[in-house]
Amino acid sequence: MRNVVVENAAAAVEGIKDGDTVMMGGFGGAGLPLGVVKAVLDRGVRDLTLISNNAGSTEDDLSLWFEARIVRKIVCSYPRSAKQFAEQYRAGTVELELVPQGTLVERIRAGGAGLGGFLSPVGVGTVFAEGKEKIVVEGREFILELPLRADFAFVKGHLADTLGNVTYNKTARNHCAVMATAGRTVAVEVDRVVEAGDLDPEAIVTPCIFVDRVFARSLR
Amino acid sequence: MTPLSRDALARMVALHLPAEGFVNLGIGAPTHVADYLPAGSGVILHSENGILNVGPKPAAGEEDWDLINAGKMPISLRTGGSYFDSSLSFAMMRGGHLDVAVLGAFQVSKDGDLANWTTGDNGSPPGIGGAIDLAVGAKSIWVMMDHTTKDGRSRIVERCGYPLTARRVVTRIFTSLAIIEVTGEGLAVQALLEGLTIEALRDRTEAPLHVAGEVRTIKQDGSVA
Numbered sequence: 001m002r003n004v005v006v007e008n009a010a011a012a013v014e015g016i017k018d019g020d021t022v023m024m025g026g027f028g029g030a031g032l033p034l035g036v037v038k039a040v041l042d043r044g045v046r047d048l049t050l051i052s053n054n055a056g057s058t059e060d061d062l063s064l065w066f067e068a069r070i071v072r073k074i075v076c077s078y079p080r081s082a083k084q085f086a087e088q089y090r091a092g093t094v095e096l097e098l099v100p101q102g103t104l105v106e107r108i109r110a111g112g113a114g115l116g117g118f119l120s121p122v123g124v125g126t127v128f129a130e131g132k133e134k135i136v137v138e139g140r141e142f143i144l145e146l147p148l149r150a151d152f153a154f155v156k157g158h159l160a161d162t163l164g165n166v167t168y169n170k171t172a173r174n175h176c177a178v179m180a181t182a183g184r185t186v187a188v189e190v191d192r193v194v195e196a197g198d199l200d201p202e203a204i205v206t207p208c209i210f211v212d213r214v215f216a217r218s219l220r
Numbered sequence: 221m222t223p224l225s226r227d228a229l230a231r232m233v234a235l236h237l238p239a240e241g242f243v244n245l246g247i248g249a250p251t252h253v254a255d256y257l258p259a260g261s262g263v264i265l266h267s268e269n270g271i272l273n274v275g276p277k278p279a280a281g282e283e284d285w286d287l288i289n290a291g292k293m294p295i296s297l298r299t300g301g302s303y304f305d306s307s308l309s310f311a312m313m314r315g316g317h318l319d320v321a322v323l324g325a326f327q328v329s330k331d332g333d334l335a336n337w338t339t340g341d342n343g344s345p346p347g348i349g350g351a352i353d354l355a356v357g358a359k360s361i362w363v364m365m366d367h368t369t370k371d372g373r374s375r376i377v378e379r380c381g382y383p384l385t386a387r388r389v390v391t392r393i394f395t396s397l398a399i400i401e402v403t404g405e406g407l408a409v410q411a412l413l414e415g416l417t418i419e420a421l422r423d424r425t426e427a428p429l430h431v432a433g434e435v436r437t438i439k440q441d442g443s444v445a
Contacts, residue, residue: 027269027306028292029285053306055345057292080347089345098346101268102310102353109307122314122356125387128348170303171269172286177305205305 004164005193006213009039012187016040016152019072021049023108023148023183024062025155025176028054031168032061033189035217036154041065047072051108051148053101053175055079069093075148077101100128103145105178111147112181112210120145153183157206157214160190161197164211165204173205180206187213221415223367223396224442231256231442233322233364233394237263241319242312244268244354247291250322250364256442266318268350270309273301290350313350314357321358323351325365325390327380330427332390332402334363335382348385355386367395367424374426376400376407397421399438400429411436411444 006012013036016022022040026032040048041064050071056063065071066084073095079085088094099107100122110118119142123129133144155176158169166188168176180186188206193216224232226249234256237243244266245253254276257263265274267289274289275296283294312318325336334355338346355361365375376393393400398421399411407429412421414437422429437445 028288030269030288030292031286078347078349079345082345086345090343096345098348100348100352101306101350102314105306105310120314122353122386124356126352126384128352168303170284170286170297171267171271171288173303173305174269175306178307 001162001196002164002208003162004208004211004213005162006215008215008218009035009189010042012036012154012189012213012215013039013043013152015185016043016045018045019047020045020151021051021149023150023153023179024050024052025153025174025179026053027171027174028057029061030170031156031172031174031176033154033156034061035189035215036187037062037064041068041070046070049073049075051075051150053077053104055082055085057081066094073097075099075104077104105175107145107148108175108178108182110145111149112178115147117144117146119143148182150183151185153179153186155180155186155188157188157190159192159194159199160188160211160214161194161199161208163196164188164208164214165199166190166206166211166214167199167203168205177205180210185212186210187215189217190214191217221413222440224413224438224440226252227256228440228442229364229394229396232399232438232444233362234258235443236394237261238319239263242266242272242317244313244318244321244358246321246323246351246354247349248324250324251289251291253322253364266309266312267295268306268309268313268354270304270306271295271297271301273298275301310350310353313353316357316359318354318358320360320362321354322362322364323354325363325375326382327375327377328363328390328393329377329380330407332388333380334361334385334390335380336385337383339382352385355389360391361389362392362394363390364394367397374424377426397424399444406430408432409435411438413438414440
């Protein structure tokens with residue numbers, strides 16, 4: 001029987017290399033796979049493109065990646081309250097692509113769903129429409145938003161079974177369930193791994209077809 | 221005449237929310253509106269990070285950091301609450317399913333243009349978050365803000381000087397001095413702070429204001445008679 005359980009965070013990030021595009025789930029700390037944050041640092045990779053809602057806010061989250069200067073570009077909706085990111089942004093050593101939050105998650109959904117993009121009313125008449133194709137549908141103006149995919153998508157789940165089916169906990173689901181569809185390799189950090197059959201099929205949010213690796217969180 | 225306090229402004233907005241409406245309160249000052257919802261209003265609060273039926277802040281020691289609001293502060297879940305992913309959450313927002321979104325603002329124009337995400341200061345990184353999705357998608361967009369800036373300039377302007385969040389979206393403006401409706405015929409004053417004349421309000425407002433019908437009186441505690 002399929003079994004995607006790996007031993008730890010280090011095994012979950014196996015294969016990541018310089019220049020990769022990486023999605024990190026989470027809205028603030030909820031849904032952020034913290035073990036992965038540290039394992040990626042330990043790999044010593046650089047020049048990452050990071051797709052994430054935020055850019056870190058405490059000493060113990062994505063701020064570590066900016067402190068270590070391993071991110072070349074971030075695609076993000078709300079990089080505020082992020083001291084280490086802000087320092088590099090001011091110094092011009094990191095590129096920011098600022099994306100409205102709903103557009104960010106829908107671009108990821110489009111990437112995971114095999115779509116060529118979608119038409120959004122969000123940003124019409126503002127700087128967020130600059131450089132984008134405009135299309136009128138039924139008299140209303142939309143902008144063409146393109147899909148986002150990644151080499152790796154790392155998210156935090158609550159429970160996973162050995163097949164790779166995943167549940168989430170409360171508002172920690174946020175971008176995680178969508179990012180889990182859009183990575184070439186998808187790894188899920190969970191609170192606990194259970195046997196196949198132990199999860200209520202009605203409660204599974206991310207079906208195992210999307211998931212390549214799961215591991216149980218054990219924070220240092 | 222003292223402008224409404226932040227708490228009184230929050231109460232004034234809360235008293236106007238439609239009973240049993242689906243409402244999103246933006247981060248910052250709008251979040252405090254939740255503290256003043258009348259008992260039994262039946263208002264269902266949405267938060268962009270994937271929750272309907274947001275409840276109050278939990279007691280000290282009861283916080284669950286997997287249960288937070290858009291401001292990343294711990295909350296609770298009311299009876300009948302639900303969780304969902306961000307894609308579905310923004311479908312609610314963009315798709316016209318929310319009755320009201322209450323947002324803060326730097327400026328609102330006479331046509332209802334909204335500027336609330338950046339003052340264009342290059343020193344710190346900008347953040348847009350979900351404000352722009354709300355501004356485009358909710359059925360009604362209410363702004364709550366001080367009527368003027370700290371140095372006395374009007375926040376209700378002919379044309380926004382700051383980068384826009386969205387064009388022609390604001391339907392109602394609740395300020396520390398007045399309630400103003402954005403209509404096809406311009407800005408209509410609906411209520412005025414006790415002790416303030418319409419002329420005095422015009423002196424503090426860059427955009428033209430008109431009065432059509434009765435103007436109600438705002439008490440210092442935010443109630444409106």
